[in-house]
Amino acid sequence: MAIKTLIIEDQDSVAAAIDHQLRDTGDYFTHQSRTAANALDRINAARATPYDLVLCDYNLGAATNGQQLLEYLRTDRHMPYRTAFIMLTAEAAYGAVASAVELIPDAYVIKPFTQEILMSRVQHAMQKRDALMPVYHHLDQPIPDYPAALSACNTLILNSNRYVLEVLKLKADILMRQKQWSEASHVYDKILAWRSVPWAQVGMARVLRLMDYPDKAKLRLDQALADFPMYVAAYDEVAALKEAEGDLAAAQAVLEKAHSIVPSSRRSRTIGLMALDNANPEKACDYLRVVIDRERYGLTRSTEDFFGLATCYRVLGRLADAQATIDSISQFFPETRPLKARKLAASALVHAAAGRPYDARRLVEEALSYLDLSTEPRTQLEVAEASVACGDNAEADRLFKHVAENWQEQSRVLALVRQTVLRSGRGEEGLTRVDSSLRELARLNNEAIEMMQNHYLDKAVEKLALVAERLPNHAMVQANFVQALLLVVEDEAPANIDELPPQAKVRRRLDTARKHLKKLVALDEQHPRLRELQRQFACFTGETDIAEQAMMEFVHTELASMEVTV
Amino acid sequence: MKQAQVALLIHNARNRLTGILSHLPKDDIQARREVHAAARQLAAAIALLRMGQSQPDIHQEEVDIRLFYHELVVESRFFRPAHLSLATELILPPSHFGVWSFDSQLVMLVILDVLQNAYRSARANVWLTVRCADALSIEVRDDGPGYPEHVRVTGKSEGPSVGTGMGLTLARQIAEMHQVQGNSGHIQLENTPGAAFTLSLP
Numbered sequence: 146m147a148i149k150t151l152i153i154e155d156q157d158s159v160a161a162a163i164d165h166q167l168r169d170t171g172d173y174f175t176h177q178s179r180t181a182a183n184a185l186d187r188i189n190a191a192r193a194t195p196y197d198l199v200l201c202d203y204n205l206g207a208a209t210n211g212q213q214l215l216e217y218l219r220t221d222r223h224m225p226y227r228t229a230f231i232m233l234t235a236e237a238a239y240g241a242v243a244s245a246v247e248l249i250p251d252a253y254v255i256k257p258f259t260q261e262i263l264m265s266r267v268q269h270a271m272q273k274r275d276a277l278m279p280v281y282h283h284l285d286q287p288i289p290d291y292p293a294a295l296s297a298c299n300t301l302i303l304n305s306n307r308y309v310l311e312v313l314k315l316k317a318d319i320l321m322r323q324k325q326w327s328e329a330s331h332v333y334d335k336i337l338a339w340r341s342v343p344w345a346q347v348g349m350a351r352v353l354r355l356m357d358y359p360d361k362a363k364l365r366l367d368q369a370l371a372d373f374p375m376y377v378a379a380y381d382e383v384a385a386l387k388e389a390e391g392d393l394a395a396a397q398a399v400l401e402k403a404h405s406i407v408p409s410s411r412r413s414r415t416i417g418l419m420a421l422d423n424a425n426p427e428k429a430c431d432y433l434r435v436v437i438d439r440e441r442y443g444l445t446r447s448t449e450d451f452f453g454l455a456t457c458y459r460v461l462g463r464l465a466d467a468q469a470t471i472d473s474i475s476q477f478f479p480e481t482r483p484l485k486a487r488k489l490a491a492s493a494l495v496h497a498a499a500g501r502p503y504d505a506r507r508l509v510e511e512a513l514s515y516l517d518l519s520t521e522p523r524t525q526l527e528v529a530e531a532s533v534a535c536g537d538n539a540e541a542d543r544l545f546k547h548v549a550e551n552w553q554e555q556s557r558v559l560a561l562v563r564q565t566v567l568r569s570g571r572g573e574e575g576l577t578r579v580d581s582s583l584r585e586l587a588r589l590n591n592e593a594i595e596m597m598q599n600h601y602l603d604k605a606v607e608k609l610a611l612v613a614e615r616l617p618n619h620a621m622v623q624a625n626f627v628q629a630l631l632l633v634v635e636d637e638a639p640a641n642i643d644e645l646p647p648q649a650k651v652r653r654r655l656d657t658a659r660k661h662l663k664k665l666v667a668l669d670e671q672h673p674r675l676r677e678l679q680r681q682f683a684c685f686t687g688e689t690d691i692a693e694q695a696m697m698e699f700v701h702t703e704l705a706s707m708e709v710t711v
Numbered sequence: 712m713k714q715a716q717v718a719l720l721i722h723n724a725r726n727r728l729t730g731i732l733s734h735l736p737k738d739d740i741q742a743r744r745e746v747h748a749a750a751r752q753l754a755a756a757i758a759l760l761r762m763g764q765s766q767p768d769i770h771q772e773e774v775d776i777r778l779f780y781h782e783l784v785v786e787s788r789f790f791r792p793a794h795l796s797l798a799t800e801l802i803l804p805p806s807h808f809g810v811w812s813f814d815s816q817l818v819m820l821v822i823l824d825v826l827q828n829a830y831r832s833a834r835a836n837v838w839l840t841v842r843c844a845d846a847l848s849i850e851v852r853d854d855g856p857g858y859p860e861h862v863r864v865t866g867k868s869e870g871p872s873v874g875t876g877m878g879l880t881l882a883r884q885i886a887e888m889h890q891v892q893g894n895s896g897h898i899q900l901e902n903t904p905g906a907a908f909t910l911s912l913p
Binding site: 158159161162165169235243249255256257258259261262265266269305307308309310339340341342372373375 | 725728729730731732733737743746747750754768770771772773775777778781782785805806808809810812816891892
């Protein structure tokens, strides 16, 4: 069968030469892209029958280089594992990048190359891909089947596969995704007993941080940096450690060091936003302006850069620049409802800073009309901050409490809530209100669980229904609600459940359970209780593909909203 | 700044060679060899530029030993004079991960340089052996007259190298810059009685 190949190369003659060399040697079915944007279109269009191989030039001429494209494709599953990626390069900087970055292609080929060398690298990449296919097969499912992928890894390791180090790396990655820290540490230990490998050192440090051993993590990172002083992922991990300790200034300094080794838009953005939080708006301005200039047509452009820069200008008293930055966002991003809300809130803050409270209040009211319960947290917080600036503390507290409750499971969002409460001027009073609402939520949830345990199932369902509707992003609440519904169904279910009319109470309860089960999948496809709830649901309905249904709905929504300009 | 400009010029020249290669007829082996040799010399020029920096650096990346060996053999045969035989061997314990961390570009240039000198000195045979266990070692041996005593002792070659131009001094420097947990790489010159060059990397 022909090897389906995409050649991403901006020079016609080089692309044609590669195409010719491939077809001359074997059965290759090729497409060509001159730009990263066209390549993305092709890769997206080929989801049903993905490419086997991508050959990509490092220097693509426009906003995006090959490394950035690779990182974009490999994160968030924009490209399946089964697609091998080879980087073609004549760049002076490539060597430094190759030895410093965490995410590397399956091979590099340095220009000019002979047909022998090109084919040697291609064949090696394809052999590796074929050898690892039993694992990739499970990882490329609409919902990755991590337990099956782990089992496939173990089989390959037992059979002493030639690519066993690669298999161990994949196994550690999967265990990390599954939050099986201790098992992941065993894999890293095995590798490090053989040799000091940078990604294993950093992986081990990450495990130690997540297992709450910051001192041991620090020692590990010191060792990694002594052995591999250019390995930027080690600096990123040191920064994560400092951030976890609450030392944002130190985290920022470490990231700046990493940025000096391999500048990337992601890192510039993190430094810029961190500098803003660290009360260093001048530096924040510098970094965010760089990202905006570089990425406005790039793959990883983000509205955060614009809002961050607008905040810098506002804090520095450059209010006209702040408003101009907010206004410019619409040139690069589609005007969705959440974006409108956030722009209005940011403008309201500018008006408030300019001493125009009436205009600010009008904008806040308009912003509120665009919000719903699930609107992403930063937008809701910005509206809350603008509400405080207009003197509407009650509205602000309502939003602060909702964001804290709805995203209670995400420590980053909780930290952001606290930060915004303090910055907005709500101070200790605001924090106290947020804390008491979180305690109230815990109490409600515990009461419902107690009711379930004491078999007051109807009451538990009633109580949890209210919370689950109010907090659509709280995975534990959604899981508890589905559990309560399934317990009631089990209690009430007649044998002929399929023959009942759709409006029968039991059938309606199952419909509600299906809806919230899908919500749980969309929130966290790896939620530890998902598989068991799915199994129980399937016992009543025979539907074993709820998760797949939810994921396909989610993927379609995502695809429909994708508007990437490169 | 000047150094960056020189590097850019060299890279542009290498890029142009890619274009020339794509236009050459496939059966014009001699022309292809010439272009390839020019490309390798430009690669060596970049390496020299890197080594000449105030803080020279090497880029240690994970390298698949079997793939590196395969490509080293392909490249070595490309320049082998017809009257010489080249015997190659890869020795890798079965339990080995088959991966080592080193600057494959620089090491490839060093070994190809040593090989071309061996081709010049050998009477009939050259041997290339790659071993990987607790260290990676690459040995190039020939059946020629061996290293002159002062070269073997000092490790400094006389005059410019005939190969990629890397030379023994640079080979030693590159080896020593490969450091892992306090251990650094080294080169060894022996007469067996022909010249035997070994590069060992931790």
